[in-house]
Each structure stands twice: as C-alpha cells, then as structure tokens.
Amino acid sequence: MRIYLDYNATAPVTAEVADAVSAALRDCPGNASSIHAFGQRAKAVLDESRAAVARLIGAEPSEIVFTSGGTEADNLAVRGVAEAQKDGARPAIITTAIEHEAVLNSVKVLGRRGWPVTVLPVPPTGVVTVDALAEALEAAGEEPPALVSVMLVNNELGTLQPVRAMAALARARGVPSHTDAVQAIGRIPVDVRDLGVDLLSIAGHKFGAPKGVGALWVRRGLALQPQSIGGRQERGRRAGTENTPAIEGLRVAAERADRQLASESARQAALRDRLERGILEKVPGAAVNGDSGARVPNTTNISFDGVEGESLVIGLDLEGIAVSTGSACSSGTLEPSHVLRAIGLAPSRIEGAVRFSLGEGTTDSEIDRVLDAVPAIVARLRTRGRARG
Amino acid sequence: MRVVVAMSGGVDSSVAAALLVDAGHDVVGVSMQLYDAAQGEERFGSCCTIDDLHDARRVAHGLGIPHYVVNLERRFEDVVVANFVREYASGRTPIPCAHCNSELKFSTLVEQAIGFNADRVATGHYARVTRDAGGVHHLFRGVDDRKDQAYFLFALTQAQLARAMFPVGNMPKDEVRRIALSRGLRVADKPDSQEICFVPDGGYASVVDRRLPADRSGLVVDAQGRVLARHEGVHHFTIGQRKGLGISAAEPLYVVRLDAKRRLVQVGPKAALDCAALTASGVNWVAGTPPAGDVPAQVQIRSRHAAAAARVKPIGSDRMEVEFDDPQSAITPGQAAVVFQDDEVLGGGWID
Secondary structure, eight states: OOEEOBTTTOOOOOHHHHHHHHHHHHHOOSOTTOSSHHHHHHHHHHHHHHHHHHHHHTOOGGGEEEESSHHHHHHHHHHHHHTTOGGGOOOOEEEETTSOHHHHHHHHHHHHTTOOEEEEOOOTTSOOOHHHHHHHHHHHOSSOOSEEEOOSBOTTTOBBOOHHHHHHHHHHTTOOEEEEOTTTTTTSOOOHHHHTOSEEEEEGGGTTSOTTOEEEEEOTTOOOOOSSOSSOHHHHTSOSOOOHHHHHHHHHHHHHHHHHHHHHHHHHHHHHHHHHHHHHHHSTTEEEOSOSSSBOTTEEEEEETTSOHHHHHHHHHHTTEEOBSSOGGGBTBOSOOHHHHHTTOOHHHHHTEEEEEOOTTOOHHHHHHHHHHHHHHHHHHHHHHHHHO | OEEEEEOOSSHHHHHHHHHHHHTTOEEEEEEEEOSOGGGOSSSOOSSSOHHHHHHHHHHHHHHTOOEEEEEOHHHHIIIIIHHHHHHHHTTOOOOHHHHIIIIIIIHHHHHHHHHTTOSEEEOOOSEEEEEOTTSOEEEEEOSOTTTOOGGGGTTOOHHHHHHEEOTTTTSOHHHHHHHHHHTTOTTTTOOOOOSOTTSGGGOHHHHHHHHSOOOOOEEEEOTTOOEEEEESOGGGOOTTOOTTOOOOOSSOOEEEEEETTTTEEEEEOGGGGEEEEEEEEEEEETTSSOOSSOEEEEEEOSTTSOOEEEEEEEETTTEEEEEEEEEEEOOOTTSEEEEEETTEEEEEEEEO
8 A cells, every 4th residue: 555645745535525526516517606596506515615614714704715726826815915006006025935836936926027025034943933024024114015925834844834923013014914824724723813814825635625626715805906807706806617516525625624623633743753753763864854843743844864855755655655855846846945945954955855744544554664664765875875976 | 676767758768668567577767857847848959858758757657657757957967068068169079978878877777776776777778788607798789770879888887787778779670669659659659869969959059159158269271271261169060071161162171170279170171081090088898897908899980980890909998099990081089989899899988
C-alpha cells in the first residue's frame, strides 16, 4: 500500500464526499439560476452548502462566494479589493514574503499597475511579526493602505501567522484585511469574527472536497470588484454557472471537518510529533524548519544535510511513500522555495528540505514505515553525494 | 533488476524503456530538464524542450513506469554551454553532445541510480557494450551504421560502462520505429533531433555573443597574409567552411585556420585543408589504460566522417598522436578524434 503524506498539496476525497458528488452529478442536472424545478433543486444544493461553509467559519451564508478554488479566491480578494477603490485611487497593498503565489503574484501584478506594494519580511521562525506590519502601516503615512493580506497557515512550513493581531492593527487604521486560510481549514478552528478579518479564502480540495471548488468569505458591505464578468451569480461577485456537484462535495467535506476537527487535530499532531522526533533521532544532520511551536498539527518541514530534497522525494516515492519538497505549485521550476528563501535559510538547507504533511488517512503503522525508510534512503543519497565529490 | 532509463521524449529512448519493461526489469524513467520550464518553449531548439518532457512523461505513463524530471539547468550551463562558448571564442569548433553525454547525462544517471537503488542505467543511444572474461567492458558501434552514436560516447569510463545498457544498439532504426508503432508509442513519428539542442535554428554564434559579449571583429587573410575581407569574429567560422566568407575569388576558398588571439580567419584552396596528422588531449581510453604502444586503428574526426586508417600513438595517459595513412580534409580543433578497431571504440580525445 502506498503511503500519502502530501495532504498540503491535496487531500483525497472521502467516500462520503465522492458519493455526494456523484449523486449530485446524476440527480441534480439543473442550472441554479433557472426558475423551474431543476433549477430550484440545484439552488437548494448551493444554499445548503453555503450554510455549511458559513457554519464552519462562523460567517453568514450570504457572505460566501463560491469560486473554483483557493487561487481564484485569493485573486478575487486581492485584486477585487484593490480595484474597488473609489475614483481609481491606488492605496498601498501590504502582504508577506511567504504567501502563496496566488496572493504574491496578484500583488505583483497590482504593483506593476501602479499600486505601491509592501512585502513584509519574515524571520527564520516562519512567523511574520506584528511589529513588521505596524512599521509598514506607519511608513504608509496619511493615506491608509487598501488591503493587508496575510495567510493564516503557511503551506510549506505549517506555521501559524498572527492574523488576529494583525487584522486588529489594520482595522484600527481603517484598513481591511484578507487571510488565505487554505491550509488552515480542517486543521485548526477558524472563526472569521474572532479573527477580525474582512476576507478569507478557502480551497475545498485541501480538506476532502473535490478539486475545482473553493470559496471566498467577504464581510458584508465590503466593496469588491468582480474578476469574472458575466451573469449575476453569487450576488454579482463571481459570474458563471455554479459547479453544483463540486459545491455539494464542499458541503459534505465542510460538515465533516466541523465534526472531526478536535479529534483529528489531536490525532494528527501526535503522529506528526512522533514522525518528527523519530527522524531527528535516527537521521544525523536533520533539522526542522520554522517554529515548531506555532504550527498546524499535520505539517513538518525538515532539511537533511548533504541531501537534495528532490532526490529524497523520488527515493521515497520508489518505496511507495509520497512527500514533497515544498509547494506542488512550484515544482518543475528551478527556483528554490520562495518561502524557505524568505525566512533566510542557507541555500544548502533549502535544497535539502522535504515537507511531510499528514491527514485523515494517516495511520500509526504508516509512520513506522516512513521512519524505517527515511534513514536508509538518506544514508544512500549521502554516499552518492560523496561519490560525486 | 532495477534500471534507470534516460527518457528524452524521442523514439529511441522510448523504445529502450519499452524493451526494458518487456524484459521484466523494474524500470524507472528519468528526464533531464536542462532549462527552466517557467521560461516557456522558446529557448531551446530540437531536444529537451518542455514538449519533449511531456512526451517522455506520456510514454512512461503508457508503459506503467514511474517517471521523474531532474533539474540539471545549472550543471548543463556550467558543464556544457559554458564550455561550448569558451571553445568557439577560442577559435575551436566544439562538440557539446559528447561533453553532455559523458560529463552530464551518464554521471547524472549513475548518481541517480545509486539514489534510486538501481543496478543499471540505460539510454537510447545506438551503441553496444560487452564485458569480457577479465571483467573489462568494451564499447562498440550500434549495428545501424547510419544511426551509430559511438562517436559521442568515447569518454565513458569503465565505471560508467559497467552500469550502462543500450537496448536499441542492437537493432536498426527501422526496427526501432516499427516497435514504437506496434506499441502505439505516440512518439513513433517524431523526427530525429539534429541540431545542437540549446542553439536556436543553427545560430550558434548568437549564443556566444550573448554569453560572452566582446568585439571579436578581425581580418580574413590568405596564406601569404594578404587581407581579403573583414569578419565579425572567429566564432562565426569553422574549418572547411566555404560559405559566408564575403569574398569572391577565381577558385573556391575555404577556412583553413582560425587564430582567435590575432582574430584572423585564414582561407585557402581545398587542398590546403588536407592534413595527415593530429594530436588530441583529454584522451579517454575506454579500457581504463592506454594501449601499450602504437596501434593500427581507424580514427573518426567528426560525427559525419568515415573513420580512416591511421597509426595511433598514446602519449602519457591522456594525450595521443594520430598519423593517417592518407591525408584527411578539415581536421578541426575542438572536435573529437575517436579511435576504433573495426566496431570497437578504443578511446578518443579532443583535437588540439
């Protein structure tokens, strides 16, 4: 049996979700915007799902905008807020150096189009400091920035960001804030009122919904420029016929996440800690990246001295164990992880980094197998490194 | 037995992988990415493009074997492209595929094999390797004369040959294509790659100019030193070249010598290209040690050259002198001189 420890890239759908999606595909063929019974039935699916997603994050259903996933949600949040400014104003955008590309590249595009951009530095802990935001707000001067966007959980390190404190700071200056919560949902409790943010991105496939569905929570009353233009779906915030079957899957996954959060996070934290401890004990020259205290329960990012992370990923895959070197979205490029670079790791440590991310399906015996495999492969790769000289 | 096979996305390596699967091996496909995928498809010419990586992946999927792409851009740039640029800039005509094979592809494959716990490495080259009773490995031409690639593999070491497999080296290209067709490999109709992969449309001089910009303009002269024309740099020329000299003369003129230091391109009649001797450096003897003394052999001086009878005299462990029975035309510094005895590769080196 293959072992899957790459839940931060994507999580498999549960049988429950697969059944719900296929039932919706079969039994719910209508367009949710239609007047007739078929349309009403599809609309009901959207309503139920919207309510479930809202419940999961402590929001109102009317504040949920379904999207095609986390990237679209991030794009809509960042660009939607920036472009909704009155009279073409272009106040600054503030974000961090360890955001997902969906945010960082959206911000870059705005930067090229004339919005001043501040990218907050992040120390080796992998946790941005509230002080950094305070300084940036200070430096922004008279005109308040348009948006602060800080992720809730970093996808590569699993580190938690001080979003609540940062949102409060921004709010005090009248600045709205967005958080990319893609890696947080299903792993830690998320409550939009408690966080005090104004927008929050969700990707279904990270917590058991199908790929191709997600949501953006938008605080009621916040002005947002739609990024896809067409019909009046999603209260005019996102045109296009809704993906009813996937949205049905999102409902089931959201309900499941809500139900299981407490027990699963404790279980996964115990497994992750055992994995991490085991590797550090058995493999000399292994070190955890980022602050191991402030993390989601399922992730550990470990650098192996003298080993290329990519080779370790391949070596493990050949033994049936799936892990990754970092963001799956970045593989295939030669750029080293922008996250690990941003937090100031040495190049050799970046090259040797591997991310293990656990999930609902992870078992005790799987962790045992990984703890057997990793030391042997690392040792083999190290002899190879010496052979090359 | 676990075998790592280098998959370029072309017909030969795809069929090589298929044959290994048929033979019951535990096959792992590896493609080498020599440029950044984020830069799109424009940068490179005829092989190793992003499309080729996709082809390799699809073939591997069809064969049911795992497939990985390893990033070698930095090493490719350091080992192959930088050397290519340096060679042209110094008035030589390099042969990057030979450098790439020995210093990049095979060393990477062997390294990967250790990491993957694999016993052997395979490529789609048209060449053959055998092991004699004494444990020494021998390298031979592929059976298809027109496709033979042994010339490009002369620098392989005993350690590399000990792990190497060339599954298509025993068959003619037609058969390889037939196997590809019969197995429904989508790459069966792909044309063979011809150009140097990182040189767009044969414009190699622009690669040199871009990476090592300098004013290299100079004079085109004849054997007596008379100035016949000006040129934009010796890197635009190769020995034996007739076109593009910008000279009209009664008899056709050829490039016979390049002097990068003095920026001179010397031209002369075709007969001036003839020469019966050469020396070569960086010589690799496949057996691991040079022959005991002079040996009769056939020496090939570029990829499209019929190996010519010669006496070969090893000098030390890594140089040699070659004395041809008959003069050869356009012996070109930077190209490889590869020593054969019939189909066997004894070794080779870079022409001085």
